Amino acid sequence: MGVRGARQTLAVVMVVLLAAACTKGEQPQQPAPEPEPVTSAPPVAGTVVDGVRIEVSTAAADEAAELTVGPGDAPAPEAAALVASTGSVRAELDGGRVQPAGPVTLSFDLSGRPDLAGAITEGVIPVVESVSTTDPAERDMFPATWDAATKTVTAEVDHLSDFWVSLFNVGKAIADGVGRVFELARGDSRSPCRKKSELTIGDTEYVLTAVSPGAVAGCLVDDGGAVAIDFENATGAFYSIAVSPESAGGNWVVTEVLDMGDAGGSLFSSIIPNSKGVLAGRSKGRLTLNKGVTEADVRMTPQQQGILVKALLAGIDMFGIDLKRFDGISEGWDCLANAINVTQIDAGVTAGELDGFINGFAQCAIAAGEASADVVKKAALHRLGVAVLLLAELPHVLWDFVAVGLEELGGNAEKDFRLRSTTRTTTTPAPPPADPVIDRIDLTTWAYDRVEGNTYVADNTGGKKITVYFKSMAGDEVVKSGCKATVRIQGPGTDKTATTSNCSTFNPGVTVDARRPGNHTVTVTVEPEGRAPITEQVVVTVLPHR
Numbered sequence: 001m002g003v004r005g006a007r008q009t010l011a012v013v014m015v016v017l018l019a020a021a022c023t024k025g026e027q028p029q030q031p032a033p034e035p036e037p038v039t040s041a042p043p044v045a046g047t048v049v050d051g052v053r054i055e056v057s058t059a060a061a062d063e064a065a066e067l068t069v070g071p072g073d074a075p076a077p078e079a080a081a082l083v084a085s086t087g088s089v090r091a092e093l094d095g096g097r098v099q100p101a102g103p104v105t106l107s108f109d110l111s112g113r114p115d116l117a118g119a120i121t122e123g124v125i126p127v128v129e130s131v132s133t134t135d136p137a138e139r140d141m142f143p144a145t146w147d148a149a150t151k152t153v154t155a156e157v158d159h160l161s162d163f164w165v166s167l168f169n170v171g172k173a174i175a176d177g178v179g180r181v182f183e184l185a186r187g188d189s190r191s192p193c194r195k196k197s198e199l200t201i202g203d204t205e206y207v208l209t210a211v212s213p214g215a216v217a218g219c220l221v222d223d224g225g226a227v228a229i230d231f232e233n234a235t236g237a238f239y240s241i242a243v244s245p246e247s248a249g250g251n252w253v254v255t256e257v258l259d260m261g262d263a264g265g266s267l268f269s270s271i272i273p274n275s276k277g278v279l280a281g282r283s284k285g286r287l288t289l290n291k292g293v294t295e296a297d298v299r300m301t302p303q304q305q306g307i308l309v310k311a312l313l314a315g316i317d318m319f320g321i322d323l324k325r326f327d328g329i330s331e332g333w334d335c336l337a338n339a340i341n342v343t344q345i346d347a348g349v350t351a352g353e354l355d356g357f358i359n360g361f362a363q364c365a366i367a368a369g370e371a372s373a374d375v376v377k378k379a380a381l382h383r384l385g386v387a388v389l390l391l392a393e394l395p396h397v398l399w400d401f402v403a404v405g406l407e408e409l410g411g412n413a414e415k416d417f418r419l420r421s422t423t424r425t426t427t428t429p430a431p432p433p434a435d436p437v438i439d440r441i442d443l444t445t446w447a448y449d450r451v452e453g454n455t456y457v458a459d460n461t462g463g464k465k466i467t468v469y470f471k472s473m474a475g476d477e478v479v480k481s482g483c484k485a486t487v488r489i490q491g492p493g494t495d496k497t498a499t500t501s502n503c504s505t506f507n508p509g510v511t512v513d514a515r516r517p518g519n520h521t522v523t524v525t526v527e528p529e530g531r532a533p534i535t536e537q538v539v540v541t542v543l544p545h546r
Helices: 004-020 114-118 170-183 260-269 304-316 323-328 330-340 351-370 376-390 395-410
Strands: 044-051 051-059 067-071 084-085 088-094 103-107 125-131 141-142 144-149 153-155 164-168 195-199 204-210 215-223 226-233 239-244 251-255 277-279 285-287 296-302 415-424 441-444 451-452 455-458 463-473 477-478 481-491 494-501 512-514 518-528 533-545
Touching: 044 067, 044 088, 051 067, 051 088, 067 330, 084 103, 084 114, 125 153, 125 455, 141 153, 141 296, 141 512, 153 395, 164 415, 164 451, 170 376, 170 395, 195 215, 195 226, 195 239, 215 415, 226 260, 226 415, 251 277, 260 304, 260 323, 277 285, 285 351, 304 323, 304 330, 304 376, 304 395, 323 376, 330 351, 330 376, 351 376, 351 395, 441 518, 441 533, 455 463, 463 481, 463 518, 481 512, 494 512
Parallel strands: 455 533
Antiparallel strands: 044 051, 051 103, 067 088, 084 164, 088 164, 103 153, 125 141, 125 164, 144 153, 195 204, 204 415, 215 226, 226 285, 239 277, 239 296, 251 285, 296 415, 441 463, 451 455, 463 477, 463 512, 481 494, 481 518, 518 533
16 A cells, blocks of 8 residues: 555544544543644555565655555676575655655565575675666665664665665675686796797897796887887786886887776776886787887886776676776776875785775765766766675675785786897998978877867866877878977966877877866977977866866
8 A cells, every 4th residue: 555545544534533522421621631743754665575575664755755665677687796686676656756855764574585584694795776667777786784683674775766685795706806816816928938039120130038037928029110029918917017218119009908807907007107008917018119229128017006906896896887887987987096096005005005995985986976967877886886895894804815915916026128139230231211200290188077179077186187199290101209209288286297208109198187177288399300399289178076
């Protein structure tokens, strides 16, 4: 029965009782009792689905609407750490035409389902999940409390739709998700270039030697007359790439598609100063040096924050969170970046720092969801935050896996590669080709939360990291070497200059910081050897954070 019908029945009973009282004989007058305050009980309705008694209680502000509760038709999504789930229940106000004005309390009485009640242990945590009755992409997750005495799961939600209880094995998510990533971190290359690689370009013979052969192999290749190194990582570790001398340049390109965990780990390893890019775990990439380079040193430095991000994302994935959905939701990555920046992740990280990192990431995602006007994005970010907090339900177990994994990686030394060359002498050496003349610069920018063109929305820090890409063009030819270039950003509270030894940038570009919202001028100046410099500018607008 709905709440409105119950109220009508109560009114009829009160009228009958009042009429009966009026038919009695005259009674002695008694002092009139003090009137009792009238309070509005919040609307409550319930039903039974598959032996589970579900009760839904809305706020008093919603008492004018009819609350109905019945079986839903949404099955619980598959998840690797899912132990069991209840059937779904559908709660609606006025047939689904309105949403509640206040919080809604859901209670699932599992007394009639001893199989479900008995499955809840210290490591198996109940949550309440939801899916919209009109848009299956709108999925959310809510923390729940378990009363072992009454066998009841209770949660507070902010909307009405289809709901069910999911029981997640957090220990399994940590062991098979987080722990598995660290287990796969070790490895040894079987590449024929494991120790050494040789290449001849024209009259120059190049030799690349691995100082400590093992985890990473590098094979020399001819990339249009320039020396390039195809690197292959046999481990699950992440390495930032640095090249010296600076004049050797170094353009890094990932040569295979990365999954979201590796992409996320690479994103936060690339914040290392002077890094050419990131070699993700068990991936491949090509480093192309400037033409004419005769020697160079390449150093690969292990980055613990990369594998930690991948491990945590693997744990979250065990709860049925599809990380591909966040490819277009920049707020999730912004929150992860903020947590990384606050916590210095290395082999010496403490349990308290790890807990602060996880809670900071989770609370930021939840807050970003609350601030979003897009209901699908709001639900996705809130669900992400609650899933992250699930990992913290077993803090000691999580810490044990992370601490051991990072400690083992702490001994993962830097990987150094030495490129050397010899030139065969000839009696009639061919003259070098004429250097191309740069006639223009193609300049573009990129950042998350692009509005249009070169207009972006500031991060929740108030500033914005902007990646600058430029190409020095000689007609239709891209000039890669023989220059030095500067990238300068000027704007409100900002005046920074970055330099590069390349004529053009590719991935990862040059990252500059706009410290405050407003208009910022980005100026790229390329100075070809022996020729006058050439300059290009673009105005980047940073809008205040929403």
